[in-house]
Amino acid sequence: MLEQLLHIDTEVLLAINGWHAPWADTLMWIISAKATWIPLYLLLIGLLAWRYRQPAMTSVKWLQRVPACVVMIVVIGLAVGAADFIASGILKELVARPRPTRVPELEGVLHLVNGYKSGRYGFVSSHAANTMAVALLFSLIWRNKIATFGLMLWVAANCYSRMYLGVHYPTDILGGLMVGALVAVVVYAMLVRYRLVEK
Numbered sequence: 001m002l003e004q005l006l007h008i009d010t011e012v013l014l015a016i017n018g019w020h021a022p023w024a025d026t027l028m029w030i031i032s033a034k035a036t037w038i039p040l041y042l043l044l045i046g047l048l049a050w051r052y053r054q055p056a057m058t059s060v061k062w063l064q065r066v067p068a069c070v071v072m073i074v075v076i077g078l079a080v081g082a083a084d085f086i087a088s089g090i091l092k093e094l095v096a097r098p099r100p101t102r103v104p105e106l107e108g109v110l111h112l113v114n115g116y117k118s119g120r121y122g123f124v125s126s127h128a129a130n131t132m133a134v135a136l137l138f139s140l141i142w143r144n145k146i147a148t149f150g151l152m153l154w155v156a157a158n159c160y161s162r163m164y165l166g167v168h169y170p171t172d173i174l175g176g177l178m179v180g181a182l183v184a185v186v187v188y189a190m191l192v193r194y195r196l197v198e199k
Contacts, residue, residue: 009169013100016163016170017111024164025113032127032161040154044138048072051142071196076137079187083133083180087126091175097123099167110166118167125168128176129183131155136184141197 030036052068099122100106135151142148159177162168168176191197
């Protein structure tokens with residue numbers, strides 16, 4: 001059963017990675033680069049600063065003297081840090097599943113872009129975990145369907161690019177999405193618990 005699932009995992013990866021073109025190589029390389037999304041992060045920070053410019057209305061007294069936007073930005077940053085630590089600091093080393101680009105049987109089969117192989121282990125995808133943590137937590141706080149749809153497209157594009165580049169199996173991506181979603185939900189529950197956001 002496990003062997004069959006791993007076989008399907010590899011076949012799906014090869015199907016995604018096998019469809020390639022020079023323009024797609026460039027596009028996926030850009031999408032996968034973390035620096036590409038700095039303007040998006042600045043936009044999200046700006047939106048939070050605009051909406052939560054008043055002092056934090058919370059049951060935690062010492063936070064009542066801090067602008068709510070500062071609390072929100074720090075909390076989202078901590079959520080991303082937690083998702084990244086769980087994905088890269090714990091699960092990758094614990095599971096130790098080689099990335100597709102590090103599997104000898106796939107050498108010469110995978111289409112590599114700019115010779116990119118990334119690190120040794122791929123389960124779970126920190127790209128998937130980090131982007132999902134940001135997107136879901138911001139969506140839960142902001143409560144806007146258009147923003148949520150746009151952010152989920154961003155997550156999907158990042159996840160697809162990682163498989164296109166051959167550095168993650170689909171299950172690596174799914175695992176990362178689950179980690180990011182779990183972190184976002186837990187952090188959001190804490191924000192509600194201390195009345196930093198409305199339910």
